[in-house]
Amino acid sequence: MSFPDLVLVHGAWHGAWCWQRVLPRLQAAGVAAHAVTLTGVGERAHLMAPGIRLQTHVQDVLGVIAANELTRVVLVGHSYGGMVITGVADQLLQSHPGLLAALVYVDAVTPHPGESWSSQHAPQTVAQRLADAQASGGISIAPPDASVFGLSGADRDWVNRRQTPQPLGVYQDPLAFDAQRVAGVPRTFIDCTNPALATIAVMRQRVRQEPGWDVVELATGHDPMVSEPAKLADVLISVARSLLG
DSSP states (O other), X not given: OOOOEEEEEOOTTOOGGGGTTTHHHHHHTTOOEEEXXXXXXXXXGGGOOTTOOHHHHHHHHHHHHHHTTOSSEEEXXXXXXXXXXXXXXXXHHHHSTTOEEEEEEEXXXXXXXXXXTTTTSOHHHHHHHHHHHGGGTXXXXXXXXXXXXXXXXXXXXXXXXXXXXXXXXXXXXOOOOOHHHHHTSOEEEEEEOTTOOGGGHHHHHHHHHSTTEEEEEESSOSOHHHHOHHHHHHHHHHHHHHTOO
16 A cells, blocks of 8 residues: 555645645655645735635645545645644545545644634734734735744744735634544644744643544644754654555
8 A cells, every 4th residue: 555645734824835845855755745825825825815715725625635636645734724624624524435544733723613713812812813904904814923933044034935914714714524523534733842832722732632632742833844844744754654554
């Protein structure tokens, strides 16, 4: 049996570009990977529009899987991307049983049914982001300085140059899914601990309290694909190898 394909889903304000340092390492190990850019960000920033919702991004990922005729995949979601891969997983498990091999949440949101990306954020964080979005006419949220992801120097500059506004429509959009169905898939949570991003704090607790999670700690910041690409790639390759049977 060959490795499953990895489908890499970036977090907010990012794009497929953020996996540039990880992809060569995966390819060298014989693991095929497909980095998705979600609608409205990265090289698809020209598609920014008020109508972009969480389901738009779910369909982006489903489209990549379909267009590449992938038959066995591991969904990898970073940060906000955890919302997206959970929605994708729920739909795949209904429409294509056997296609989804595992889920990997990279310092990501691990939602409960009915929650949104913003549900476990502090009230002041939600209020600030909604207020900031008014500068774009309520269409998008401007990116933060990459230092909040634990990046500095050239890495911080590299991310700051590439970040683009995030569609506001995905921020408070609730996700409906069958939690029991998704929990039946092997799930790994990569906990980036140094520095730990505050908005992921609830998720760190969840994955240690709820059954079925494999937790891996990386002593780096919230963007490990930038700050520790080799270590992140090693974890992803390990997950892929564990699925060889």
